[in-house]
Amino acid sequence: MTILVNGEPGAAVEAGDRGLQFGDGVFETVRMRAGRPVLWKRHWSRLCRGLELLGIPTPSERACLEELSRVSTDVPSMAKLIVTRGPGPRGYAVPAHPLPTRIVMGGAPLDIPDAPAILRVGVCSTRAARSPVPGCKHLNRLENVLARREWSGDWDEGLMLDAAGRVRCATQSNVFVLEQGMLLTPALNAHGVPGTRRGWLLDHAAAFGLTVREASLTLPRVRRADAVFLTSARLGLRRAALPGQDPASGCSAPGSEPLDCIREIGEHMNALD
Amino acid sequence: MTILVNGEPGAAVEAGDRGLQFGDGVFETVRMRAGRPVLWKRHWSRLCRGLELLGIPTPSERACLEELSRVSTDVPSMAKLIVTRGPGPRGYAVPAHPLPTRIVMGGAPLDIPDAPAILRVGVCSTRAARSPVPGCKHLNRLENVLARREWSGDWDEGLMLDAAGRVRCATQSNVFVLEQGMLLTPALNAHGVPGTRRGWLLDHAAAFGLTVREASLTLPRVRRADAVFLTSARLGLRRAALPGQDPASGCSAPGSEPLDCIREIGEHMNALD
Numbered sequence: 001m002t003i004l005v006n007g008e009p010g011a012a013v014e015a016g017d018r019g020l021q022f023g024d025g026v027f028e029t030v031r032m033r034a035g036r037p038v039l040w041k042r043h044w045s046r047l048c049r050g051l052e053l054l055g056i057p058t059p060s061e062r063a064c065l066e067e068l069s070r071v072s073t074d075v076p077s078m079a080k081l082i083v084t085r086g087p088g089p090r091g092y093a094v095p096a097h098p099l100p101t102r103i104v105m106g107g108a109p110l111d112i113p114d115a116p117a118i119l120r121v122g123v124c125s126t127r128a129a130r131s132p133v134p135g136c137k138h139l140n141r142l143e144n145v146l147a148r149r150e151w152s153g154d155w156d157e158g159l160m161l162d163a164a165g166r167v168r169c170a171t172q173s174n175v176f177v178l179e180q181g182m183l184l185t186p187a188l189n190a191h192g193v194p195g196t197r198r199g200w201l202l203d204h205a206a207a208f209g210l211t212v213r214e215a216s217l218t219l220p221r222v223r224r225a226d227a228v229f230l231t232s233a234r235l236g237l238r239r240a241a242l243p244g245q246d247p248a249s250g251c252s253a254p255g256s257e258p259l260d261c262i263r264e265i266g267e268h269m270n271a272l273d
Numbered sequence: 274m275t276i277l278v279n280g281e282p283g284a285a286v287e288a289g290d291r292g293l294q295f296g297d298g299v300f301e302t303v304r305m306r307a308g309r310p311v312l313w314k315r316h317w318s319r320l321c322r323g324l325e326l327l328g329i330p331t332p333s334e335r336a337c338l339e340e341l342s343r344v345s346t347d348v349p350s351m352a353k354l355i356v357t358r359g360p361g362p363r364g365y366a367v368p369a370h371p372l373p374t375r376i377v378m379g380g381a382p383l384d385i386p387d388a389p390a391i392l393r394v395g396v397c398s399t400r401a402a403r404s405p406v407p408g409c410k411h412l413n414r415l416e417n418v419l420a421r422r423e424w425s426g427d428w429d430e431g432l433m434l435d436a437a438g439r440v441r442c443a444t445q446s447n448v449f450v451l452e453q454g455m456l457l458t459p460a461l462n463a464h465g466v467p468g469t470r471r472g473w474l475l476d477h478a479a480a481f482g483l484t485v486r487e488a489s490l491t492l493p494r495v496r497r498a499d500a501v502f503l504t505s506a507r508l509g510l511r512r513a514a515l516p517g518q519d520p521a522s523g524c525s526a527p528g529s530e531p532l533d534c535i536r537e538i539g540e541h542m543n544a545l546d
Binding site for chain 2: 001003005011012013014015016017018019020021022023024054055078080082084090091092093094103105108126127129130132133138139140141142143144145146147148149151163171172
């Protein structure tokens with residue numbers, strides 16, 4: 001794995017960096033194709049919004065793109081861009097003139113060929129709490145680490161519920177369900193992180209003749225749904241099922257119209273650059 | 274400031290360290306006296322409990338103490354001990370055999386001589402969320418960073434409320450109020466971090482003839498209280514007041530019995546080693 005810190009090859013960061021001290025920073029995990037991050041505008045826009053919410057200066061977009069390109073390989077891969085508030089004196093108080101740290105990590109091949117056609121999804125007991133900075137993909141990710149630790153051997157993902165028991169997201173992806181021919185996804189006003197693929201789907205599904213909207217999804221409602229889907233930069237748009245959920249139930253029979261439509265959308269999404 | 278990483282002088286940590294990537298670790302901020310951390314048993318016990326909850330191996334206590342001593346100065350000072358899950362491959366999944374990173378930072382003099390006799394406390398709008406690992410002093414500290422950013426120029430601390438509007442803690446200390454001769458403090462089952470001084474006070478106040486117990490504290494109740502106090506390793510036990518809160522009201526007249534008692538407890542606490 002190649003790592004650049006502020007553009008310099010090398011894998012070391014100051015121990016006093018606020019990213020390490022407090023998780024005071026943001027990140028993006030991007031799918032790289034031909035040296036370019038896919039759906040970059042959405043990644044960049046979320047990164048900038050997160051930095052603005054935290055009051056961290058935005059780095060040069062050109063530098064980020066150039067460094068992502070530098071760490072990318074010939075094969076499709078995943079890369080990660082981190083921006084922290086940089087080093088600071090002791091204590092929570094932010095420096096008046098922060099010097100952000102930019103970390104670019106690349107070269108992890110897209111490791112999903114072994115995944116089954118329908119991803120197996122469990123339910124985590126770690127709850128998704130309200131984010132202190134909604135919509136910001138910040139570095140405080142213990143919730144995800146703890147939820148990820150709960151995966152059983154045969155899980156490909158784990159659903160996460162909020163304190164009220166509503167499904168909000170999965171450990172590292174967003175959740176959609178198909179119900180009466182309509183695609184539904186939890187609102188993420190305060191919980192989870194609205195993904196780039198989720199945003200793209202909300203904006204473009206109508207053009208494929210599919211209605212998508214935000215809804216309150218209890219676990220029983222997800223279980224009763226005709227089909228479950230997960231989205232992320234790594235997965236794209238993938239079919240999923242909970243244990244015991246019959247993948248051939250409802251409208252999920254081969255040739256059923258909404259499923260064909262969603263398959264087409266997924267293929268289109270994965271071909272984007 | 275002297276920094277040791279795994280016992281070695283130097284201030285660099287791998288960019289791939291999970292402390293930086295996810296805030297996957299714990300910390301303690303300790304008051305140093307004559308090369309020893311004050312109330313060490315309480316700090317060490319909280320650190321170990323946090324590591325256990327996260328499934329991170331516990332470092333050698335002897336190494337931690339030796340390194341804290343090495344970074345300490347002749348004058349009373351604050352030091353910080355961080356233990357992360359160490360480096361890992363990409364993604365939330367924890368390594369099967371983590372090699373924790375130990376960071377010891379020292380030498381910050383105890384900087385409270387300029388503080389006023391009664392600390393001025395504001396109210397932050399950043400809410401204290403339920404912790405994914407209650408009682409664990411983990412590295413996901415954005416909430417505190419955001420609350421700290423809200424301090425006005427004349428604040429010495431800021432109260433933090435939970436989602437239901439109950440006072441839970443302050444940005445970097447625990448909260449107590451004096452009400453009808455009794456000391457009350459918010460329960461911290463899921464919010465905030467139960468401090469070492471808070472724990473000591475709960476265990477020892479009775480010996481000084483003072484009743485202390487956990488209670489649900491709304492902001493109006495805190496405002497109506499006879500006196501407000503803050504505790505932390507840095508502050509010890511300190512009197513505080515909200516804007517407009519009359520420091521001479523209620524039982525707070527000089528010579529009043531509970532206040533004298535609390536002053537005595539504070540002096541005793543600060544003389545501990």
